[in-house]
Amino acid sequence: MLTNHPPTEQMQALDAAHHMHPFTKGQELGAKGARVITRADGVFVWDSEGEQILDAMAGLWCVNIGYGRHELASVAERQMRELPYYNTFFQTTHPPVVALAARLAEIAPEGFNQVFFNGSGSDANDTNLRLARHYWATLGKPQKTVVIARKNAYHGSTMAAASLGGMKPMHAQGGLPIADIVHIDQPYWYGEGGESDPEAFGLERARLLEAKILELGADRVAAFIAEPIQGAGGVIIPAESYWPEIQRICKEHNILLIADEVITGYGRTGEWFACESMNIDADIMTTAKGLSSGYIPIGASLYHDRVAEVLATTELAHGYTYSGHPVACAVALENLRIIDEEGMIPRVRDDIAPYLASRWATLGDHALIGETRSRGLLGALELSPNPATRAPFAGERGAAGAIVRDHCLSHGLMMRAVGDTMIVSPPLVISHSEIDLLVERARQGLDDALASLHTAGLL
Numbered sequence: 445m446l447t448n449h450p451p452t453e454q455m456q457a458l459d460a461a462h463h464m465h466p467f468t469k470g471q472e473l474g475a476k477g478a479r480v481i482t483r484a485d486g487v488f489v490w491d492s493e494g495e496q497i498l499d500a501m502a503g504l505w506c507v508n509i510g511y512g513r514h515e516l517a518s519v520a521e522r523q524m525r526e527l528p529y530y531n532t533f534f535q536t537t538h539p540p541v542v543a544l545a546a547r548l549a550e551i552a553p554e555g556f557n558q559v560f561f562n563g564s565g566s567d568a569n570d571t572n573l574r575l576a577r578h579y580w581a582t583l584g585k586p587q588k589t590v591v592i593a594r595k596n597a598y599h600g601s602t603m604a605a606a607s608l609g610g611m612k613p614m615h616a617q618g619g620l621p622i623a624d625i626v627h628i629d630q631p632y633w634y635g636e637g638g639e640s641d642p643e644a645f646g647l648e649r650a651r652l653l654e655a656k657i658l659e660l661g662a663d664r665v666a667a668f669i670a671e672p673i674q675g676a677g678g679v680i681i682p683a684e685s686y687w688p689e690i691q692r693i694c695k696e697h698n699i700l701l702i703a704d705e706v707i708t709g710y711g712r713t714g715e716w717f718a719c720e721s722m723n724i725d726a727d728i729m730t731t732a733k734g735l736s737s738g739y740i741p742i743g744a745s746l747y748h749d750r751v752a753e754v755l756a757t758t759e760l761a762h763g764y765t766y767s768g769h770p771v772a773c774a775v776a777l778e779n780l781r782i783i784d785e786e787g788m789i790p791r792v793r794d795d796i797a798p799y800l801a802s803r804w805a806t807l808g809d810h811a812l813i814g815e816t817r818s819r820g821l822l823g824a825l826e827l828s829p830n831p832a833t834r835a836p837f838a839g840e841r842g843a844a845g846a847i848v849r850d851h852c853l854s855h856g857l858m859m860r861a862v863g864d865t866m867i868v869s870p871p872l873v874i875s876h877s878e879i880d881l882l883v884e885r886a887r888q889g890l891d892d893a894l895a896s897l898h899t900a901g902l903l
């Protein structure tokens with residue numbers, strides 16, 4: 445293996461001294477030392493001590509085509525030599541941005557023909573918030589400014605994106621949410637549905653949107669934003685009843701529907717977009733992550749004709765230095781080519797997602813598991829000390845999840861804990877035998893965690 449890096453402890457010390465990590469308590473990590481990841485291939489990453497880890501999270505839900513696709517490096521190099529940078533402000537364009545915009549219009553659902561490029565998913569949601577309000581102002585309804593979002597949603601970390609998100613610890617830092625963003629309850633049946641029927645609960649949670657619109661007055665509401673399947677909130681898959689009702693409510697009350705497809709886009713649910721696999725007729729789609737499989741930062745806001753045509757009548761006072769960056773666009777285009785030409789999406793739909801679903805469900809017999817669920821290549825395990833009643837753990841929420849996560853990692857499996865929910869989102873290219881390995885390592889981690897939880901008095 446490659447050893448062209450300083451010793452682990454030296455890197456950890458420098459990291460602790462100088463690097464502020466996202467979503468991390470600096471002091472705590474400083475004392476412990478960060479894990480140093482040095483290389484990756486396929487669905488595996490290796491740390492600086494040479495340990496192989498099956499990356500069941502595809503990085504942060506983004507490495508859809510898997511690691512080690514050198515085609516993307518070649519394209520980036522070629523583009524950097526030819527035209528490393530030019531902007532798309534002030535009536536200029538360049539070949540990679542033209543090609544990528546046109547390709548996105550081809551693969552997006554019917555009617556999505558206009559793309560605004562961003563540097564990330566958070567930026568894309570900032571764009572969407574501004575342009576949704578601007579859309580209504582252009583139509584002579586400047587008072588339609590409120591965006592309804594959901595508790596426990598994740599839409600990114602900028603001021604606007606974190607405000608749209610419904611994460612309490614994020615709102616607590618920096619005085620969020622910003623004005624005119626309100627939140628309704630999420631369609632999380634396992635955690636909040638009690639004894640209700642899941643489909644009835646889905647309808648009930650969808651109708652909270654209507655209640656909120658009526659409370660505020662539809663003349664005040666610009667849009668509703670939601671992830672088709674909540675990711676960072678814990679892979680929450682709404683009941684079948686949920687989205688059709690949301691759709692009806694948005695149309696009936698004339699508010700825009702923004703589908704945040706940052707995780708679900710580019711193949712994860714077995715179609716290019718979850719709007720197709722879940723039959724959602726959105727007005728705006730937020731995308732990033734899988735657009736470049738994480739090889740380079742880029743986000744894309746996709747606009748339906750009915751919105752884009754209105755926006756086109758105004759001069760947009762909005763844009764980033766890196767909107768439509770040529771290298772990022774070239775890499776994204778190559779990524780989309782690989783996804784398409786290697787048949788990754790039909791394979792997810794017809795082969796590997798059903799296989800993951802069947803293998804994942806076998807974990808349901810474990811003494812710690814209250815529910816297993818998956819859709820496409822997104823999966824969750826609900827941990828419970830008493831699966832029959834779905835009871836939560838006694839102590840602090842998340843303590844059990846952290847124990848399971850650490851044991852899984854010591855068995856070479858990167859799974860994420862959201863509170864006491866374990867989640868996976870592997871690369872689309874994961875094979876049958878790699879899914880077997882994922883499930884085997886998860887079971888080993890769960891077995892060890894069971895013993896640790898006894899010792900810790902959490903059971």
Ligand SMILES: *Cc1c(COP(=O)(O)O)cnc(C)c1O
Binds near residue numbers: 671
């Ligand atoms: C990751 C994520 C974002 C934010 O994307 P960044 O590229 O991290 O800014 C937005 N929405 C969803 C659903 C996400 O999962």
